[in-house]
Amino acid sequence: MVANFPPLKNDLILRAARGEKTERVPVWVMRQAGRYLPEFREERKIHQFFEICRSPELACKVTLQPITRFSGLLDASIIFSDILVVPQAMGMEVIMNPGPHFPAPLETPDDISRLKDHVDVDKELGYVFDAITTTRHALKGEVPLIGFSGAPWTLFAYMIEGGSSKTLQKSKSWLFKYPEESKKLLLRIADIVVEYLVGQVKAGAQLLQVFDSNAGDLSPHDFAEFALPSLIQISSRLRSILASDCPPLILFPKGANTSLATVAEKAGYDVVGIDWCITPTVARSLVGSKIILQGNMDPSLLVGGREAIEKNVKRMCSEFGAGGSKGTVGWIGNLGHGITPQVDPEDLRFFLECMQKYST
Numbered sequence: 486m487v488a489n490f491p492p493l494k495n496d497l498i499l500r501a502a503r504g505e506k507t508e509r510v511p512v513w514v515m516r517q518a519g520r521y522l523p524e525f526r527e528e529r530k531i532h533q534f535f536e537i538c539r540s541p542e543l544a545c546k547v548t549l550q551p552i553t554r555f556s557g558l559l560d561a562s563i564i565f566s567d568i569l570v571v572p573q574a575m576g577m578e579v580i581m582n583p584g585p586h587f588p589a590p591l592e593t594p595d596d597i598s599r600l601k602d603h604v605d606v607d608k609e610l611g612y613v614f615d616a617i618t619t620t621r622h623a624l625k626g627e628v629p630l631i632g633f634s635g636a637p638w639t640l641f642a643y644m645i646e647g648g649s650s651k652t653l654q655k656s657k658s659w660l661f662k663y664p665e666e667s668k669k670l671l672l673r674i675a676d677i678v679v680e681y682l683v684g685q686v687k688a689g690a691q692l693l694q695v696f697d698s699n700a701g702d703l704s705p706h707d708f709a710e711f712a713l714p715s716l717i718q719i720s721s722r723l724r725s726i727l728a729s730d731c732p733p734l735i736l737f738p739k740g741a742n743t744s745l746a747t748v749a750e751k752a753g754y755d756v757v758g759i760d761w762c763i764t765p766t767v768a769r770s771l772v773g774s775k776i777i778l779q780g781n782m783d784p785s786l787l788v789g790g791r792e793a794i795e796k797n798v799k800r801m802c803s804e805f806g807a808g809g810s811k812g813t814v815g816w817i818g819n820l821g822h823g824i825t826p827q828v829d830p831e832d833l834r835f836f837l838e839c840m841q842k843y844s845t
């Protein structure tokens with residue numbers, strides 16, 4: 486472990502993730518460092534997207550932008566990077582123009598031979614570890630730093646589709662036509678994700694989130710058969726390798742709302758992120774009392790005016806059982822997916838202020 490980090494001043498999210506009662510609900514926002522911030526767009530005028538990811542100084546600068554702007558209103562930072570740095574480390578080319586694009590996606594299992602036999606994670610992704618260490622110092626203990634990775638199924642889908650896709654026809658056809666090769670590749674990706682996340686913890690990450698953004702595109706049956714084993718491999722190996730140094734593990738299986746009971750019972754994560762297509766009450770009934778939930782306001786509400794924001798924060802706080810004399814157990818506030826570029830940062834500030842007001 487890297488020692489000598491500044492002492493932590495706000496540990497709300499760590500306590501909430503451990504299931505402890507907190508005086509208010511901790512809040513952070515997926516993609517909180519991004520294009521809705523004018524100061525981020527300024528950096529992007531001068532630097533390419535992956536150039537920012539690969540420079541520890543630039544990644545640190547951009548990670549801190551929302552923390553500085555919304556000082557006292559955000560309870561965690563998330564390292565600026567992208568889930569697609571893992572396919573890059575495996576030997577695939579990825580460009581951002583403006584969405585992700587793979588010039589040579591995997592077309593058939595024969596193409597797996599184009600991937601590196603052995604990925605030297607420290608060499609290929611050491612820049613992320615450096616960015617985490619730099620940022621952990623620069624945060625001066627204001628809030629904890631979250632590290633992250635894409636989940637194997639979501640990365641697999643990008644590597645085969647060659648970019649974002651509405652139907653995931655190509656990646657699903659792999660699952661159905663080549664189930665054994667698909668499972669093998671999913672576990673191979675999981676092996677790299679484990680090493681990558683261990684490296685992030687050693688570099689200073691205080692929580693880890695696994696983004697399975699494409700989880701909801703699988704039927705519950707296919708989720709259990711293809712995505713779940715790789716998610717279990719990640720959580721179980723992290724817990725055995727890191728032992729008492731293992732930080733809270735967050736899984737965001739976006740849209741997999743019909744698989745939530747399975748996720749809670751089997752996947753092995755402390756916190757499960759939910760999107761806005763399920764109510765907190767139903768989610769809680771599916772995951773039971775031990776799992777911490779994270780989410781889940783519709784990101785589009787941030788372009789829906791302040792009246793709608795306030796109304797929905799109130800409703801969300803009451804459904805998650807936050808505020809008043811009850812104190813708050815079992816919830817980390819967030820949106821149900823990443824913030825979009827169209828949002829006015831002052832409307833995000835209003836959301837964060839409402840969260841503090843109604844969850845206290």
Ligand SMILES: Cc1c2[nH]c(c1CCC(=O)O)Cc1[nH]c(c(CCC(=O)O)c1C)Cc1[nH]c(c(CCC(=O)O)c1C)Cc1[nH]c(c(C)c1CCC(=O)O)C2
Binds near residue numbers: 649
């Ligand atoms: C699927 C996925 C990706 N990347 C990510 C996911 C999982 C979460 C999700 O589902 O949103 C994860 C991600 N991407 C980014 C972060 C940074 C940390 C944060 O603030 O949350 C994180 C955690 C920065 C980013 N990643 C990207 C941007 C915008 C690109 C730019 O600056 O030009 C940012 C700030 C690009 C990106 N990267 C990806 C897509 C589909 C896109 C284009 C999206 C769009 O056009 O809005 C892949």
